[in-house]
């Protein structure tokens with residue numbers, strides 16, 4: 001079974017999206033990156049993010065990730081912010097009762113995007 | 121052979137492509153993102169035909185009810201006429217039935233469209249002064265209760281459409297209107313849920329429609345309407361709303377004003393913003409269905425505060441259109 005299936009697929013994404021987004025908006029380390037964006041649209045993008053991190057179906061390429069975050073890199077997005085997002089993601093899954101082993105796998109998937117997201 | 125009709129053009133559709141892929145092959149690019157049914161960038165609306173199975177997964181009930189679907193998920197098995205989600209649709213003529221003043225700066229414009237308008241209480245439409253001069257206004261009327269369309273129009277300083285409505289439109293005049301738009305409306309189901317509606321100024325219009333629609337559809341849970349303005353003079357429909365609250369014990373009307381005074385006292389109005397009043401009454405919003413309309417700053421603050429207060433993003437409804445400066 002794929003990671004995405006083990007986590008519970010689309011239903012898991014739906015369960016996680018509000019919790020995760022609430023954490024991000026309250027996280028003083030990173031919430032400034034999200035302050036300018038339309039919350040409702042952003043919520044759909046959070047779903048895209050979660051689907052990706054859960055190893056689910058998506059057609060984003062590394063180049064898309066680069067382009068999608070370039071304006072944030074210009075505002076100073078760096079490794080510490082990336083770590084904060086991964087941390088919030090882990091805390092979200094923990095709250096939903098996901099095992100540490102699966103959380104580590106999600107973090108590993110997110111890790112594969114680090115260089116693209118940070119434009120390195 | 122299956123035909124895909126878009127903007128008046130017919131395209132041959134071949135399975136197993138998605139609507140998104142099929143249109144792209146014919147040179148029609150639809151905005152898209154993840155292509156996996158998640159990001160909703162490729163949202164389209166079905167105007168004729170049957171929405172393909174699975175193409176509405178994850179959409180809000182309000183969108184499903186109106187035939188919206190995701191082009192990246194749609195594999196039609198029969199002919200389909202589709203439009204971009206934000207397409208303005210058809211225009212038509214309407215007759216002015218009344219222009220009534222609601223307070224010093226807001227009038228109610230009542231219209232009779234030539235063809236019945238298919239809409240839901242809480243949606244908005246475009247009102248045209250000329251082909252290239254129009255503004256969007258929310259509907260305060262309810263299709264099952266009112267024989268007319270009603271818009272609440274605030275006079276904007278130098279407003280080219282609002283001044284025309286206030287100063288020039290008379291009973292019997294003809295105007296043009298666009299199709300109903302927007303996702304801010306009541307959908308039946310979860311009749312016990314708490315409804316929370318926050319509006320400022322003429323932002324009361326859609327909320328007034330939604331409240332009456334929900335009550336008419338038998339909503340049983342508590343319904344809280346907060347209407348805010350700087351002073352009591354900026355409020356309107358107090359009598360009708362108080363009467364409604366008398367009639368339906370589950371409906372609560374809370375007028376809010378920034379400035380205290382004898383008029384505020386007489387109306388039993390709260391002093392402070394609608395958001396402050398709602399937060400102090402509810403504190404936690406985990407099971408609320410929320411509707412926001414009015415000043416963009418209020419909508420933005422309320423969305424954030426209420427979401428952080430536990431409401432699901434999918435349960436917070438607000439239409440994105442901003443009142444034009446002029």
Ligand code: HEM
Nearest residue numbers: 030033034045048049052068081082085110113117153159
């Ligand atoms: C952990 C790895 C990350 C992945 C896999 C990821 C993935 C995504 C995806 C799929 C989108 C939606 C793109 C679109 O369709 O428009 C997105 C947008 C966004 N991401 Fe990330 N992201 C990551 C890290 C971050 C970090 C560290 C931040 C900031 C602290 C961030 C902030 C944003 C913002 C603000 C947007 C919205 C951009 C806009 O609409 O203006 N992301 N991300």
